[in-house]
Amino acid sequence: MPVLTYRQALNEALREEMNRDESVFCLGEEIGRFGGSYRVTEGLLDEFGPERILATPISELGIIGLATGAAMTGLRPVAEIMTINFIMVGMDQLVNNAAKIPYMFGGEAQVPIVVRTPSGAGHQLTAQHSQVLEVWFAYVPGMYVVAPSTPADAKGLLKTCIRDNNPILFVENVLLYNDKGEVPDGEHIVPLGKAAIRREGDDVTIVSYSRMVNVALQAADALADDGISAEVIDLRSLRPLDMDTVLASVRKTNHAMIVHEGWRKYGAGAEIAAQIQELAFDYLDHPVQRVTGAEVPLPYAQSLEAAALPQLEFVVDGARTMVGKR
Amino acid sequence: MVQEARTDRGSALSLPRPEEAYRDMLRVRHVAEKAYELFLKNYIHGTMHLGVGQEAVAVGVAATLKSGDYTLGTYRGHNHVVARGAPLDACFGELFGREIGLCKGKGGSMHLTSVEHGCLGSYAIVGAHLPIACGTAWSARLLGTDSVTSCFFGDGATNIGAFHEALNLAAVWKLPVIFVCENNLYMEYTPIANVTAVPRPAADRASAYGLESIVVDGNDIEAVYNVAAKAVQRARAGEGPSLIEALTYRQRGHSRTDPGRYRPSEEVAEWLERDPVTSFARRLENAGWTLDELARIEEAVVAEVEEAAERALASPPPGPEELFTDVFCGSNTSWRN
Numbered sequence: 001m002p003v004l005t006y007r008q009a010l011n012e013a014l015r016e017e018m019n020r021d022e023s024v025f026c027l028g029e030e031i032g033r034f035g036g037s038y039r040v041t042e043g044l045l046d047e048f049g050p051e052r053i054l055a056t057p058i059s060e061l062g063i064i065g066l067a068t069g070a071a072m073t074g075l076r077p078v079a080e081i082m083t084i085n086f087i088m089v090g091m092d093q094l095v096n097n098a099a100k101i102p103y104m105f106g107g108e109a110q111v112p113i114v115v116r117t118p119s120g121a122g123h124q125l126t127a128q129h130s131q132v133l134e135v136w137f138a139y140v141p142g143m144y145v146v147a148p149s150t151p152a153d154a155k156g157l158l159k160t161c162i163r164d165n166n167p168i169l170f171v172e173n174v175l176l177y178n179d180k181g182e183v184p185d186g187e188h189i190v191p192l193g194k195a196a197i198r199r200e201g202d203d204v205t206i207v208s209y210s211r212m213v214n215v216a217l218q219a220a221d222a223l224a225d226d227g228i229s230a231e232v233i234d235l236r237s238l239r240p241l242d243m244d245t246v247l248a249s250v251r252k253t254n255h256a257m258i259v260h261e262g263w264r265k266y267g268a269g270a271e272i273a274a275q276i277q278e279l280a281f282d283y284l285d286h287p288v289q290r291v292t293g294a295e296v297p298l299p300y301a302q303s304l305e306a307a308a309l310p311q312l313e314f315v316v317d318g319a320r321t322m323v324g325k326r
Numbered sequence: 327m328v329q330e331a332r333t334d335r336g337s338a339l340s341l342p343r344p345e346e347a348y349r350d351m352l353r354v355r356h357v358a359e360k361a362y363e364l365f366l367k368n369y370i371h372g373t374m375h376l377g378v379g380q381e382a383v384a385v386g387v388a389a390t391l392k393s394g395d396y397t398l399g400t401y402r403g404h405n406h407v408v409a410r411g412a413p414l415d416a417c418f419g420e421l422f423g424r425e426i427g428l429c430k431g432k433g434g435s436m437h438l439t440s441v442e443h444g445c446l447g448s449y450a451i452v453g454a455h456l457p458i459a460c461g462t463a464w465s466a467r468l469l470g471t472d473s474v475t476s477c478f479f480g481d482g483a484t485n486i487g488a489f490h491e492a493l494n495l496a497a498v499w500k501l502p503v504i505f506v507c508e509n510n511l512y513m514e515y516t517p518i519a520n521v522t523a524v525p526r527p528a529a530d531r532a533s534a535y536g537l538e539s540i541v542v543d544g545n546d547i548e549a550v551y552n553v554a555a556k557a558v559q560r561a562r563a564g565e566g567p568s569l570i571e572a573l574t575y576r577q578r579g580h581s582r583t584d585p586g587r588y589r590p591s592e593e594v595a596e597w598l599e600r601d602p603v604t605s606f607a608r609r610l611e612n613a614g615w616t617l618d619e620l621a622r623i624e625e626a627v628v629a630e631v632e633e634a635a636e637r638a639l640a641s642p643p644p645g646p647e648e649l650f651t652d653v654f655c656g657s658n659t660s661w662r663n
Contacts, residue, residue, distance in 0.1 A: 005634060051468060057498070062457045062491035070460020071447055073396065077461075087486075096451045097458060105439040106429030107652040141653050165655040223441055285618055 001182040008041045009151040009183045010116075010172065013158035014078065015195040016186070021076060022161055027054035027063055028080030028116075037082045038118055038177050049071035060090035060179055064115060068098045068167075076162055078221045084133050084171065085258070091136075098167035099142035112165045119147075120211060120261055122175040126306055127297035132262035134171045138238035144192065145238040146172040149213040151181035151238060164192060166309045173211040193240030197249070204255040204319045207246055209235040209271055212259045212310060219259075220314035228323055239269055243275050245319050247256030250280045257289040259315055264292040286322045335614030340548045345623065347547060348391055349609055352410045352627040354381045360631050361404065361421055361435075365582055369639065370421045374435040375402040379577030380604035384409040385509050386550030387476050390558045396462045396475040397447050398455045401436035401447030401559075402508075402576075406478050412440035414501035414634035419641050426641035430648060456492035458504065463567075464500035472563045475503040476554075482513030484527040489497070490534075493569065497535040500566035504557040507569070508544060510576040515588055528571035537569050544572030544603040552564050574602070 003010065018024045025048075026041055032055030035042030036157040056063050081087045087094070098111045121130035138145040144166055148154040154172070161168045175214060198213060199220050206216040213234045220230035231249050250256045256276050258269035269290040276288050276317035294308040314321055336344045346409060349640060358376045365374055379385070391397070391410070399406040401639040420427030421435050428440050436450040446462055449455035459477035463482035466473040483489050484507060496503050507528035509519060524530035542553045550572055579586035586594075592593035607620050638642035 023469075025445065057494060059491045059495065060458065061488055062495045065457020065488065066461040066495060068444070068462055069398075069458035069463070069475075070465045070468070071461070072458070073462045073465035073473075075465050092454055092488075093457065097449070098452060101447065102655050103652045104429060104433045104437045105441075106427070106432045108429065108439050108441045109446060110655045112655075144654075172549065324499060 001187060003180050004151050004183040005177065006151045006154045006172070007038060007040055007177040009155040010158055011042060012183070013155040014041065014258045015047065017159055017162045018044070018052060024076045024078065025052040025054060026078045026080065027056055028069060029056055029058055029063075029082050031055055036080060038155060038172070038174070038322060040116070041080070044299065048200070055316075060086050061093055063093040063147045064090040064093035065097065066102070066110055067113045067115070068093060072101065076112050078114045078116060078162060081115055082093045082118040083129060083174075085129050085131050087115070087117055087122065094137065094143065094167065094169070095140050099140045103142060111167045114161045114168045114170050116170045116172060118174045119303060120159065120173045121298045121309060122174060124300055124302060126300045129146070130298035130305075132260070132293065134169060134238060135262055135268045137169045138268065142167065143239060143312065144168040145171065146192065146236065147173070147210040147238065148236065149176070149210050149234050151179060152183045152188065153190055153196070155183050156188045157192070157236065160189050160192055162299045171210060176211050182313045192237060193202045193242055193277050195236055195242035196234040196243040196244065197231065199230065199232040201229035201253065203229045203253055203254045203257045203323050204257060205231045205233060205246070206257050206315065207233045207266050208259040209238065209268070210261070212261050213311060215312055215315060216259050218312055219319065221310070222316045223319055226320065228319060230319060241271075243279065246272065246276065247280050250276055251261060254283055254285040256284065257291065257315065257317070257318055259291045259310055259320065260312060261293050263295050264290060267292055289318045289322060291318055330466050334367050334553065336351065338613045339429065339609065341389060341551050343389070344613070345615070347385055348606055348620070349623055349627060350385045350388070350409055351381045351547065351606060352386040352624050353414070354384060354405045354630065356627055356631040357408050357414060357417060360635050361418070362522035363423070364512060364635065366486070369425070370435065371507040372434055374421070374582045375580065377402050377405040377576065379575045379597065379601065380508050380510060381405055382547035382550050382606070383506060383544045383572045383574055386547040387427050387504070387506055389393045389443065390554040391552050392473065393478060394471065395442070396444050396473060397464070397478070398446050398459050399448045399450070399588075400455070400480060401448060402480065403438055403478070404435070405463050406565060407438040407440060407443070407445045407448065410445050412438070412445060414442045414631060415637040416440070418635045424638055424641035425644050426638055431644040432648070432652065434637045452569055453479060453486035455479070456483070456488050458497065459505070460492050460501055463496065463503040464499070464607060467499075470559040470640055473502065476506060476560050477503060478498050478508060479504045480513070480613070481509040481511070482526045483507070484531060485522060491631070492535070493531070493535045493567070495574050496538055499534060500564065502561035503567045504561055505569045505570045506554070506575055510574050511569050512580065512589070514580045515584065517557040526571055532569045535569070537554060537567065540568060541569060542572050544574030545600050545605060547602060547606050552633035577601075585643045590609045
């Protein structure tokens with residue numbers, strides 16, 4: 001199987017879908033000759049021309065709004081928002097328009113758009129360029145929020161999202177773009193709303209998504225040295241949210257921890273923990289734990305930025321404490 | 327013979343089908359009047375924004391469009407949807423929150439939509455639909471159709487970012503869209519002049535996007551038709567967007583709770599004098615229609631509106647099973663095979 005970076009996998013998905021379906025087009029800032037801020041659309045301008053690789057002005061609201069109108073009238077736009085930090089100026093279009101049009105117009109119109117955007121910290125880009133905001137969109141009925149953690153999923157999920165008829169926020173992660181992994185050639189499709197069990201285990205369930213899945217897997221390695229068997233679940237999407245997989249695991253391990261990069265209060269972990277206690281309370285041997293980013297605007301200094309991100313040792317120590325082995 | 331005589335007298339007017347336009351204006355007017363009556367009788371809840379006095383803009387522009395052209399409007403959007411020919415019983419049904427409603431009772435007054443008639447939505451966030459209009463126009467470009475998008479909005483929308491982003495996108499890509507600002511002098515309760523640095527909130531901004539400054543008497547349906555026809559022709563020929571500022575007047579308040587007392591009475595009187603429907607009736611009379619004929623046209627429209635409202639009232643409210651439908655769209659699952 002070919003080994004690709006996360007970035008190349010996304011590029012391949014776009015190329016394949018644009019070849020498969022003429023109604024698919026990309027739009028966004030600097031996605032043309034420059035190939036996108038994170039080089040995801042590299043080479044596509046030459047292949048598909050400036051109308052299907054539409055380089056826009058700096059106009060996030062305009063980009064998402066235009067995509068919405070195009071989607072209502074027969075196209076399948078894939079919009080790139082340079083980073084999720086800039087999405088707030090276009091948020092009205094996603095939340096008030098794209099996510100509500102099918103419902104408030106009584107099913108008269110559909111909005112099959114994908115808004116791709118990188119999320120997350122790690123490049124010392126500070127407070128206005130390092131946020132994790134996807135959970136805001138997962139709150140909204142009428143949209144999906146998808147966040148792949150591996151190159152194979154990056155391709156398979158993006159292809160699925162382009163073919164889906166709902167507005168979707170497709171969250172990439174700035175530190176994942178260079179990650180390598182095996183990616184199936186050609187038609188590789190990952191269904192929406194099905195979490196992946198990245199590692200099986202019996203003692204504790206660690207639920208995560210996007211880059212934090214890697215931290216969870218590192219923690220599971222460390223825990224294995226202590227004789228603790230951790231099961232790592234990659235949600236793949238925040239909405240649809242595959243609680244069935246999470247609950248089945250928790251019923252087996254009786255211990256649940258959620259790890260995400262975003263802020264703690266009202267974060268994805270709050271919803272998942274609530275559902276675990278609603279639906280598997282009797283199976284829990286310990287309160288559900290959360291390991292999250294620190295509740296600060298992301299600082300610049302490397303030492304501070306690193307301290308603001310979820311720490312591997314918090315995951316390891318938390319799991320040890322839960323299962324009573326520390 | 328009768329038909330010929332009508333064609334002759336109509337030739338004095340610039341509208342190709344003046345009697346039809348008059349009927350449409352009356353439809354728009356009487357739907358609003360009926361809606362107002364039924365609002366007072368508690369059949370319509372929530373809020374409602376009437377465009378009484380602004381009919382010539384919606385009907386004048388609609389007369390330049392053909393099937394396959396798109397129209398987007400605002401929460402003050404009954405006029406445009408009715409002008410594009412959406413069935414009146416379904417319009418009323420939506421206002422009443424009934425099963426028969428255009429949006430199955432889920433949108434209400436502010437979101438009337440009829441895709442079949444080219445109406446791609448009425449939007450209640452000021453200015454937010456202008457970028458969407460760029461998208462429907464972009465579709466025409468990419469799909470190679472000759473569809474033109476018409477996008478209506480109020481003067482208040484000209485001070486929000488979406489207006490400016492949309493105009494830039496439409497202008498830079500020469501999109502087939504006509505932006506129609508219905509300048510009715512008030513953003514909501516505040517005169518637009520109090521909050522805008524230029525006298526013509528839309529037209530004075532046009533040059534910033536390389537567009538011609540177009541101001542038209544929005545109460546004169548012929549004048550509206552003429553500028554819109556030219557704009558639509560330009561758009562269809564691939565020559566890009568137009569921004570039309572139609573000067574008109576909201577004869578009622580902003581919404582159903584607003585009697586509009588902040589408006590000077592002389593101003594109201596002056597604009598009532600220039601009512602677009604009666605003005606056009608006078609013009610038809612001058613062109614040869616008899617008062618009797620005009621009265622019969624209006625009687626027929628009133629009857630049509632009454633019957634439509636009754637049909638809508640006979641429709642049941644949507645059942646609870648409708649609550650969760652249309653939140654997510656049934657997805658194309660062919661990829662699974």
